[in-house]
Amino acid sequence: MREFRIFVQKEFFHIFRDRWTTLILLVLPVLMIILFGFGITTEIRNTKFAVYDPSRDAATQEIVNKLESSDYFTLDSYLSSPGDIEQLFKEGRVGFVIVFGEKFYQSMLHTGDAKIQLIADGTDPNTASILTNYATALINTYQQELFASQLIAESGKRGITAETRLLYNPTLKSAYNIVPGIMGMILMLICAIMTSVSIAREKELGTMEVLLVSPMKPFLIILSKLVPYFTISIINYITILLLSVFVLKVPIAGSLVLLTALSLLFIFVSLSFGILISSLVEKQIVALLISGMLLMMPAVFLSGLMFPVESMPQVLQWFSHILPVKWFIIAVRNVMIKGLGFSSIIKEVAILTGMGIIILMASIKKFKYRLE
Amino acid sequence: MKVIEVENLTKRFGSFTAVDNISFSVEKGEIFGFLGANGAGKTTAMRMLCGLLVPTSGKGVVAGYDIQHQSEKVKASIGYMSQKFALYEDLKVWENIRLYAGIYGVPEKETKERTDMLLAELGFEKEKESLVKSLPLGWRQKLAFSVSIFHNPEIVFLDEPTGGVDPVTRRQFWEMIYKASERGITVFVTTHYMDEAEYCNRVSIMVDGRIDALDSPSALRREFAAASMDEVFRHLARKSKNNGL
Structure with missing residues (x-):
């Protein structure tokens, strides 16, 4: 030994x-x-986003606030024309851009076809999909809150809301x-x-x-x-x-x-x-x-x-x-x-x-x- | 008394015969030179004698033990120094000695006493605590040889021990070999230097796996009517099929 x-x-x-x-x-x-x-880390924190908003009404303002008040996103700037979007991505200044349709609030209340476009950089697909998922979730929350408070849904339709819960790692x-x-x-x-x-x-x-x-x-x-x-x-x-x-x-x-x-x-x-x-x-x-x-x-x-x-x-x-x-x-x-x-x-x-x-x-x- | 006896020893690797039916014996205390060109089969033969390789056929007895069936006992009775430098460079001088002494079962107390004696003999007292990598190559080779005979083996196998060493150190190295032989340790040495072959009591020269000549250096010179061992060697090597020279 x-x-x-x-x-x-x-x-x-x-x-x-x-x-x-x-x-x-x-x-x-x-x-x-x-x-x-x-x-x-696959978590998203304080990602900058830009907004192109031709409507500038209560609803779009509310959504932007909602995004900004979350931990995930920070507002970078408002764009004056859609042509600036590409330049922003080339400079790498923002993670995604949110584009509202015209007369957003009106469309939402009356015709029900208010449009939001989320644009993200697809060269990093993982991040892009996480970003857009988070943003979509926040926008959906806003919509539900709005419907609940203003009872727009009294016309009868209440959409199905999927609630995701992640087990074992609740905070992702x-x-x-x-x-x-x-x-x-x-x-x-x-x-x-x-x-x-x-x-x-x-x-x-x-x-x-x-x-x-x-x-x-x-x-x-x-x-x-x-x-x-x-x-x-x-x-x-x-x-x-x-x-x-x-x-x-x-x-x-x-x-x-x-x-x-x-x-x-x-x-x-x-x-x-x-x-x-x-x-x-x-x-x-x-x-x-x-x-x-x-x-x-x-x-x-x-x-x-x-x-x-x-x-x-x-x-x-x-x-x-x-x-x-x-x-x-x-x-x-x-x-x-x-x-x-x-x-x-x-x-x-x-x-x-x-x-x-x-x-x-x-x-x-x-x-x-x-x-x- | 014979300490190595080999009869018709053969080693084949597939269709290639590395060692072809060799027979020889070595007396106790003898310095036996084992010569041959690269690829002549020296290393293979030596590895069989050390118990590292199993012979294909034939018989070998080293220090009284059969190399095929009692290789563990053979290993305990021999010392070995390879052509590569085999001490650990990141261990101190005394740690190397203790490591090998421990492997060969020299008691701890005896190791301590003899380490100091050995270092005094080599003039290395000051280097006891030095890392081996800080020593010059010649010193390391002398130390490696001393370590290989530290446990007083019956036979020590030296595989090209003086490769890359300067002439003065080589001379000193051979003086150490003579001392070991006087102590009764049989020395089995392979070398490339033909002047070193002259220092051996007897030499064998291997060509293509066979032993082509085996005698004392002076007798070989007479037999081949050569002025030096170098000439004898070249004369034999020329016959080789794969001409290693």
Whole structure:
């Protein structure tokens, strides 16, 4: 056991004597959660809008006030002609423009065909659709209030009003979506990438050869490599949870024990992945590229962290199934955000366990081959 | 007493025969030079002797243990220094010594005492706490060799240990090899430098996976009517099919 202890200590020296490695392992996760948590946001706040209003009556004034008094929008300016609209978008000054029809209030009261046009910048479709949805909702509210107070609807027609309620994330905070994703990415980054690079480094430097000639069991060599990264993953897991609860204000709705067990399972899968990659390659840079391109990139794009998987082409959806991180993120969402119990994540746990065992077996087999 | 005995050892990778039916033996305390052009099969043969590769056929006994079935015991009785520099650059000098001593099961207390003795012998006392990466290459190679024999192995395998080292340091390095041999450690060394071949008690020259010559340097020079080992080597290498020179 003494050789194992000395060996684990050596691995910690490798990590803490290299400033960049230390930074990547301990500071990067904190930065990522703060950047993603605050920076990448799908919320709309204080977006500027312009108004072209030939009517200038009570109703249009009321609607503009309604938009401006919300948290989402700020009035930029009134336009004197519709021709200015394009120029505004080119300058990027406003998020959207609202155009009222002529004789708006009159039309609304009498002919019932008052027209409003919402113009948004389609080069960023996500933002554009969120903006117009919010604005439409506000305009609808105004309409209902007006009908209620003035009883215009006594003529008989009362439209159906759909009321949307978002469960689990009532205020539409994007951090709810970000935290599980970041957790998956960071654990994978540390376990898979750093482990595979560290083993590949020993091969590249020639120290692995010396270790393999020594009486030390290959199994122990690998195990002692895993201990530091496992420890650091646990530290990061705790940091992420603390940051998300106290800084991003995302509460842990479900069981902490279950969430921890789930994360340990994912750490195990990622570590196995790291060993498998390192058993296939000889160079650090290759290990880095493979783990970066094969694990991180798809993890970011296909795991549902940024784009919904459901709206992707069928082929990509199939591909996303083989990514462990996707299942981890789904399970974390269920436990941490929705507060569901074990029965809700049986499928994800089973898939992750299966993947872990298969990957570990493949890497052990591969590692033995290298000794023959 | 023979510490290495090899009979008809062969290693094939697919249809390629890297080591072709070689037989030789090495006496205890001998400095045995293992020569050959690149690709002649030296490294493959050495890896089989160290228990890193399993032979396709034939038999080998190293330090009294069968290389095929008792490779764990073989590994515990040998030391190994590879052609790549094999100490950890980001560990201190004494940490490297402790790491390898620990792997080979040298007791902690003994390691401490002998580390100081060893550093004094090498004149490295002041560098005990230095990171290895701050040492010049020649020093590192000397340290790597000392580490490879720290656990008093029966045999030490050196794979091109003096590559890239200046002539003065090479000379000092060979003095260390002689000292180790006086202590009874058998030295099995591969090299590219023909002047170093002259320092060996006996040398074998591999061509295309076979051992084409095996004797003391002086006997080989006589046999091939050559003035130096360099000439002997070139004479044999010319016969090679894949001509590594």
